Amino acid sequence: MKALHEKLATLQDYIRMLAKIFALLWKSSKHTLVLLLFFNLLAGLSLPITTIIWKFFIDSVVEAFASKDLSKPILWILIHLLYTQFNDIMHNLCRYFESNQVDYMNKHITELTLDQIERMEMADFDNAEIYDCIQKVNNESTQHSMNLLRTLILALQNFSSMSGAIVIFLNFGPLILLISFFACLPSLVINIKMSSKLFDIFTKRFERLRFINYLKSVVITYENIKEVKVNRLNSYFKTMIINDFNTFLNEDKKIRKKFSSQNSMASLLENIVSYSFQIYILVKVVSRNLTLGDLTLFISTLSNFQNSIQNVLSSISSFYDDALYIQNLFSLLEREIPNQEATSTPYPADFEKIEFQNVYFKYPGREEFVLKNISFILSAKKSYSFVGLNGSGKTTLVKLLLRLYKPTSGNILMDDININDIDLEQYYKHIGAVFQDFIKYPFNIEKNIALGAIEDLNNFSKVKKAAEQSGADRFIEELPLKYATMLNKEWSEATQLSLGQWQRLAISRAFMSDSSILILDEPTASLDAEAEFELFTKFKDLMFDKTTILITHRLSTIRLVDEILVLKDGQVLESGNHDTLLRYNGEYARLYKMQSDMYMKGELVNEGSH
Numbered sequence: 001m002k003a004l005h006e007k008l009a010t011l012q013d014y015i016r017m018l019a020k021i022f023a024l025l026w027k028s029s030k031h032t033l034v035l036l037l038f039f040n041l042l043a044g045l046s047l048p049i050t051t052i053i054w055k056f057f058i059d060s061v062v063e064a065f066a067s068k069d070l071s072k073p074i075l076w077i078l079i080h081l082l083y084t085q086f087n088d089i090m091h092n093l094c095r096y097f098e099s100n101q102v103d104y105m106n107k108h109i110t111e112l113t114l115d116q117i118e119r120m121e122m123a124d125f126d127n128a129e130i131y132d133c134i135q136k137v138n139n140e141s142t143q144h145s146m147n148l149l150r151t152l153i154l155a156l157q158n159f160s161s162m163s164g165a166i167v168i169f170l171n172f173g174p175l176i177l178l179i180s181f182f183a184c185l186p187s188l189v190i191n192i193k194m195s196s197k198l199f200d201i202f203t204k205r206f207e208r209l210r211f212i213n214y215l216k217s218v219v220i221t222y223e224n225i226k227e228v229k230v231n232r233l234n235s236y237f238k239t240m241i242i243n244d245f246n247t248f249l250n251e252d253k254k255i256r257k258k259f260s261s262q263n264s265m266a267s268l269l270e271n272i273v274s275y276s277f278q279i280y281i282l283v284k285v286v287s288r289n290l291t292l293g294d295l296t297l298f299i300s301t302l303s304n305f306q307n308s309i310q311n312v313l314s315s316i317s318s319f320y321d322d323a324l325y326i327q328n329l330f331s332l333l334e335r336e337i338p339n340q341e342a343t344s345t346p347y348p349a350d351f352e353k354i355e356f357q358n359v360y361f362k363y364p365g366r367e368e369f370v371l372k373n374i375s376f377i378l379s380a381k382k383s384y385s386f387v388g389l390n391g392s393g394k395t396t397l398v399k400l401l402l403r404l405y406k407p408t409s410g411n412i413l414m415d416d417i418n419i420n421d422i423d424l425e426q427y428y429k430h431i432g433a434v435f436q437d438f439i440k441y442p443f444n445i446e447k448n449i450a451l452g453a454i455e456d457l458n459n460f461s462k463v464k465k466a467a468e469q470s471g472a473d474r475f476i477e478e479l480p481l482k483y484a485t486m487l488n489k490e491w492s493e494a495t496q497l498s499l500g501q502w503q504r505l506a507i508s509r510a511f512m513s514d515s516s517i518l519i520l521d522e523p524t525a526s527l528d529a530e531a532e533f534e535l536f537t538k539f540k541d542l543m544f545d546k547t548t549i550l551i552t553h554r555l556s557t558i559r560l561v562d563e564i565l566v567l568k569d570g571q572v573l574e575s576g577n578h579d580t581l582l583r584y585n586g587e588y589a590r591l592y593k594m595q596s597d598m599y600m601k602g603e604l605v606n607e608g609s610h
């Protein structure tokens with residue numbers, strides 16, 4: 001991805017970017033955009049039209065001094081009143097359509113982003129640059145789309161005002177406006193330079209800003225408060241954050257100071273030009289025998305013209321600020337995602353075995369192989385466990401089976417069918433998984449369980465049964481609102497569950513699914529050893545017709561499975577059932593002995609990891 005200043009190096013780049021933004025606005029809501037542009041163009045004309053009305057009013061007042069007839073000035077006041085009223089209505093309409101357009105744009109961007117994210121593969125999320133981009137777009141979408149629209153509207157209104165001014169000056173001396181425009185150019189250059197400098201700094205410090213925001217969120221997140229307090233980290237983090245703010249502030253102040261003195265020089269030039277022209281206008285009005293109204297008309301129009309230029313300048317610099325976000329948005333939306341190969345092979349519901357054949361795998365962007373020459377067979381309707389030290393590749397094996405990644409080489413077959421050829425929708429319908437880092441959905445208990453089978457979202461009796469099977473029903477029944485209880489502290493009237501209770505809900509989701517393969521990747525780490533053993537015994541009975549894969553570090557539970565695969569450094573070291581592996585007296589026997597010794601000594605309270 002190119003840096004923004006490289007991408008927006010030329011005027012053409014700006015125009016291309018503007019065209020893309022316009023297309024985005026157009027697709028968000030054509031109808032609202034047309035009305036919004038129309039009313040803003042009209043609103044932009046209000047300044048020149050009001051100035052013209054005042055010209056006629058002043059002329060009529062001068063006439064009234066001689067004729068003593070006030071009807072004309074009163075008529076002009078009435079016209080002004082009507083026009084002001086019309087203007088107010090128009091401005092309200094502008095605000096109405098602007099707010100609607102912001103909402104439509106937000107909705108459209110959210111929809112496009114979510115569509116794109118749905119099409120992206122797991123490997124895309126491993127790419128730090130893409131991941132970063134998604135986070136930025138997600139966090140800043142609302143604010144920036146609003147800013148952007150305002151900037152464009154402001155620019156449009158001012159262009160409209162400037163065109164009105166040009167029409168007024170057409171017969172009087174359009175050169176005056178042209179020279180005034182050139183007098184504003186130094187300001188334009190200074191503003192663009194300042195914005196680009198601030199923008200460069202902002203880009204450079206973006207990483208650090210994200211770090212600070214992350215640190216702030218560490219301090220304010222409910223789950224973290226206890227650790228932060230106990231370790232007395234509040235003031236340490238606060239100092240870190242404030243120090244960074246001070247550094248940024250000083251850097252910004254230096255730049256602003258430099259440019260504000262340059263800006264004063266530029267304003268001096270503008271003022272000299274402006275006041276010279278006011279004198280010129282005065283001389284010309286008198287020499288041509290024009291009216292007092294004409295004098296006010298031209299002087300006010302000149303001043304309005306210069307203000308409009310200033311406003312357009314500030315639009316350009318705020319556009320520059322918002323461009324980083326827009327750049328991220330477009331690079332995310334324009335990212336080419338190769339169409340998934342059509343995988344239409346039906347899921348082999350009555351498969352007999354799953355076979356890993358010489359599977360090698362390395363993560364995208366990584367050099368080293370995480371899995372090396374893995375070959376084994378899982379028979380249908382049997383239970384298996386992957387065992388090994390942290391980082392030995394257990395979860396990676398599961399990710400390949402779940403088709404979140406494809407093997408770098410080698411095949412994974414269900415009978416003779418490569419799993420990556422099976423229709424994906426059908427595949428996921430038949431495979432269930434619960435992970436250690438399961439999701440805490442922002443819904444009530446019923447829905448948190450029901451999401452295990454999206455087809456059965458409203459099947460309450462199935463939800464209840466799943467909760468009974470996981471043992472979650474015991475704590476649910478004690479809650480005042482039972483299955484209707486909202487979870488998580490963040491939501492009003494919500495209850496905070498313990499991690500073990502959350503895990504039981506996640507496991508209930510597995511009981512909802514009618515899948516024929518079930519993967520449990522350390523979903524029971526927060527349950528005590530006894531609860532895990534009891535749960536898995538139950539699991540085995542209930543899941544007798546499924547192929548199950550259990551990953552846990554508790555070897556006491558692992559005893560229950562039909563076959564154990566021991567992994568070390570991405571390779572299968574041993575396989576067999578508990579007794580065979582103990583007799584073999586290899587890695588498994590060593591780990592098992594170590595854990596049971598610790599149990600005997602009462603040292604292992606919760607052996608989540610080695």
Ligand SMILES: Nc1ncnc2c1ncn2[C@@H]1O[C@H](COP(=O)(O)OP(=O)(O)OP(=O)(O)O)[C@@H](O)[C@H]1O
Pocket residue numbers: 126363366370388389390391392393394395396397
């Ligand atoms: N997304 C990723 N990108 C790059 N490397 C990864 C990624 N996920 C895991 N790894 C690396 O792959 C190796 C195997 O990780 P994996 O999660 O499969 O181990 P594990 O056996 O499940 O470990 P644990 O018992 O700690 O859960 C580790 O060295 C890890 O650093």
